[in-house]
Amino acid sequence: xxxxxxxxxxxxxxxxxxxxxxxxxxxxxxxxxxxxxxxxxxxxxxxxxxxxxxxxxxxxxxxxxxxxxxxxxxxxxxxxxxxxxxxxxxxxxxxxxxxxxxxxxxxxxxxxxxxxxxxxxxxxxxxxxxxxxxxxxxxxxxxxxxxxxxxxxxxxxxxxxxxxxxxxxxxxxxxxxxxxxxxxxxxxxxxxxxxxxxxxxxxxxxxxxxxxxxxxxxxxxxxxxxxxxxxxxxxxxxxxxxxxxxxxxxxxxxxxxxxxxxxxxxxxxxxxxxxxxxxxxxxxxxxxxxxxxxxxxxxxxxxxxxxxxxxxxxxxxxxxxxxxxxxxxxxxxxxxxxxxxxxxxxxxxxxxxxxxxxxxxxxxxxxxxxxxxxxxxxxxxxxxxxxxxxxxxxxxxxxxxxxx
Amino acid sequence: xxxxxxxxxxxxxxxxxxxxxxxxxxxxxxxxxxxxxxxxxxxxxxxxxxxxxxxxxxxxxxxxxxxxxxxxxxxxxxxxxxxxxxxxxxxxxxxxxxxxxxxxxxxxxxxxxxxxxxxxxxxxxxxxxxxxxxxxxxxxxxxxxxxxxxxxxxxxxxxxxxxxxxxxxxxxxxxxxxxxxxxxxxxxxxxxxxxxxxxxxxxxxxxxxxxxxxxxxxxxxxxxxxxxxxxxxxxxxxxxxxxxxxxxxxxxxxxxxxxxxxxxxxxxxxxxxxxxxxxxxxxxxxxxxx
Numbered sequence: 033x034x035x036x037x038x039x040x041x042x043x044x045x046x047x048x049x050x051x052x053x054x055x056x057x058x059x060x061x062x063x064x065x066x067x068x069x070x071x072x073x074x075x076x077x078x079x080x081x082x083x084x085x086x087x088x089x090x091x092x093x094x095x096x097x098x099x100x101x102x103x104x105x106x107x108x109x110x111x112x113x114x115x116x117x118x119x120x121x122x123x124x125x126x127x128x129x130x131x132x133x134x135x136x137x138x139x140x141x142x143x144x145x146x147x148x149x150x151x152x153x154x155x156x157x158x159x160x161x162x163x164x165x166x167x168x169x170x171x172x173x174x175x176x177x178x179x180x181x182x183x184x185x186x187x188x189x190x191x192x193x194x195x196x197x198x199x200x201x202x203x204x205x206x207x208x209x210x211x212x213x214x215x216x217x218x219x220x221x222x223x224x225x226x227x228x229x230x231x232x233x234x235x236x237x238x239x240x241x242x243x244x245x246x247x248x249x250x251x252x253x254x255x256x257x258x259x260x261x262x263x264x265x266x267x268x269x270x271x272x273x274x275x276x277x278x279x280x281x282x283x284x285x286x287x288x289x290x291x292x293x294x295x296x297x298x299x300x301x302x303x304x305x306x307x308x309x310x311x312x313x314x315x316x317x318x319x320x321x322x323x324x325x326x327x328x329x330x331x332x333x334x335x336x337x338x339x340x341x342x343x344x345x346x347x348x349x350x351x352x353x354x355x356x357x358x359x360x361x362x363x364x365x366x367x368x369x370x371x372x373x374x375x376x377x378x379x380x381x382x383x384x385x386x387x388x389x390x391x392x393x394x395x396x397x398x399x400x401x402x403x404x405x406x407x408x409x410x411x412x413x414x415x416x417x418x419x420x421x422x423x424x425x426x427x428x429x430x431x432x433x434x435x436x
Numbered sequence: 437x438x439x440x441x442x443x444x445x446x447x448x449x450x451x452x453x454x455x456x457x458x459x460x461x462x463x464x465x466x467x468x469x470x471x472x473x474x475x476x477x478x479x480x481x482x483x484x485x486x487x488x489x490x491x492x493x494x495x496x497x498x499x500x501x502x503x504x505x506x507x508x509x510x511x512x513x514x515x516x517x518x519x520x521x522x523x524x525x526x527x528x529x530x531x532x533x534x535x536x537x538x539x540x541x542x543x544x545x546x547x548x549x550x551x552x553x554x555x556x557x558x559x560x561x562x563x564x565x566x567x568x569x570x571x572x573x574x575x576x577x578x579x580x581x582x583x584x585x586x587x588x589x590x591x592x593x594x595x596x597x598x599x600x601x602x603x604x605x606x607x608x609x610x611x612x613x614x615x616x617x618x619x620x621x622x623x624x625x626x627x628x629x630x631x632x633x634x635x636x637x638x639x640x641x642x643x644x645x646x647x648x649x650x651x652x653x654x655x656x657x658x659x660x661x662x663x664x665x666x667x668x669x670x671x672x673x674x675x676x677x678x679x680x681x682x683x684x685x686x687x688x689x690x691x692x693x694x695x696x697x698x699x700x701x702x703x704x705x706x707x708x709x710x711x712x713x714x715x716x717x718x719x720x721x722x723x724x725x726x
Binding site for chain 2 (some may be wrong): 425433
């Protein structure tokens with residue numbers, strides 16, 4: 033290693049030390065994990081003409097180009113209207129999204145709440161100039177300036193993305209084999225389940241929160257107030273529950289097509305799911321499935337389109353963000369994916385009133401009852417200051433251990 | 437040219453060397469920089485760590501990753517399981533490959549032999565994923581294997597380690613057949629004839645003549661099947677049910693945990709295993725059979 037490299041490494045190390053000191057002394061201290069302000073990334077101030085393409089990281093079902101269903105296509109109309117070719121990369125988990133955004137090769141990402149702040153504080157995404165996104169004005173106001181999509185910078189709340197939509201993780205079962213129909217998450221945690229070997233669960237550390245939510249409702253003695261804010265004892269209880277569940281699980285899924293196939297072939301008959309997966313299986317008609325929000329409530333997601341701080345195609349990226357929350361397209365996405373649209377005017381599209389009713393789109397109280405994916409940090413998110421909570425890095429370690 | 441001509445000695449010695457250097461420099465550069473260099477970079481990364489929250493790499497020296505790997509029993513279990521699967525795949529492949537290779541090398545007529553070499557190689561032309569998913573369908577609840585076993589009152593193996601072993605054994609079988617076939621072809625027929633002339637039974641000839649001579653070739657094949665199985669993370673995701681192997685730990689740490697330093701630390705395990713394996717088999721002469 034030559035001298036320059038040594039100096040560079042030293043400089044980098046001391047920079048990290050400085051960041052560490054900054055958070056330890058708690059200057060500002062409004063961010064999670066004691067982080068004061070996110071790295072200063074430049075915000076676009078004026079929109080130019082498109083760069084010809086845009087690289088999109090999306091959840092399955094968020095950027096449909098007609099290949100799943102010829103009538104479901106909002107990518108091609110965007111391409112012909114703006115001249116920006118859309119290159120879609122489907123990500124299966126929030127962690128995968130963060131990892132992909134680290135590469136700096138993508139322009140926009142549909143990040144859930146357990147990815148957003150990691151991206152913001154990692155310097156991977158830039159603040160979003162909402163005045164360049166005309167459709168932002170009519171987004172439901174209860175989705176703006178929230179903890180997972182904005183950061184206070186110098187006393188002013190800065191949006192880091194455009195809200196896309198939200199919904200709950202569901203309990204799905206094969207209605208032919210699973211009787212009586214379950215109403216509780218207990219169906220996937222019961223050690224004596226008759227469906228042993230045919231239970232499925234989402235293959236991501238964030239799924240630990242689903243166990244925590246179940247414990248929160250069934251074992252009040254543990255004192256869980258927020259499934260993403262677990263002290264060691266609460267965390268261990270959730271992990272123990274999942275280790276029990278591991279004996280029931282036939283296979284885990286993170287690739288949504290795998291879950292579709294597993295339910296259609298009878299490999300899985302009950303487990304956690306997304307509405308879009310239930311829709312796909314019901315559409316294929318190879319298996320009869322039902323999906324509900326169980327009595328304990330659900331974890332869920334609230335997604336935000338964010339723009340990379342290293343975006344090579346920022347203009348196309350802004351055009352995409354504006355497009356995806358335009359009333360018609362946001363309605364189409366919400367309908368296809370099975371979630372509440374973020375765009376208020378989407379609910380006034382033809383046939384959308386019932387969809388918005390089903391997913392409680394305008395229902396702020398209902399929305400408050402869903403435990404949105406959030407990144408667990410050492411500082412407890414539920415406001416406790418007398419204990420340390422288990423940070424996400426240990427969630428990932430525990431997940432390996434649960435699978436064994 | 438003119439420089440070389442003015443110095444006869446350089447012409448005699450220097451030019452062939454220069455030519456050799458020119459010939460080897462590009463592959464050599466590839467070997468050192470891209471191949472060994474990336475291994476070294478991986479090993480260096482293993483001593484870094486990541487920021488708990490943002491997942492950014494923190495470049496300060498620490499051995500935490502290795503101590504986690506050593507002190508958490510779960511990684512030992514996964515490591516042993518992976519070694520077991522790799523060993524099982526190797527044994528299954530050797531048992532299936534030997535008779536086929538023997539038939540190809542010693543029994544079949546030249547035209548049949550050629551056809552069999554083509555047949556053995558054909559599956560390599562199909563995509564890995566297509567073959568793995570085909571096994572997923574066959575091993576599934578309504579798959580052909582369960583269907584075939586039902587009349588005799590048995591169930592299919594379902595998804596799990598057994599299914600993973602079957603799938604991997606299928607995938608890597610050609611890599612076992614070909615070295616054994618090549619090894620057996622080099623065994624002179626006269627030795628087999630001499631053995632039987634001296635009164636040895638077919639079994640005795642196999643035990644005392646064929647197997648010892650083919651052993652290095654079998655070990656050479658095992659290097660492929662063992663290392664390919666040890667590094668595989670896809671088949672177990674497709675047919676392994678809820679089980680995970682060591683390569684999944686590496687994959688999960690890259691993709692889902694975004695923890696490259698820990699993944700790098702974990703990746704040293706298969707590297708070490710393979711180095712030990714190669715050192716052990718070096719004595720058998722297997723490396724000359726590759």
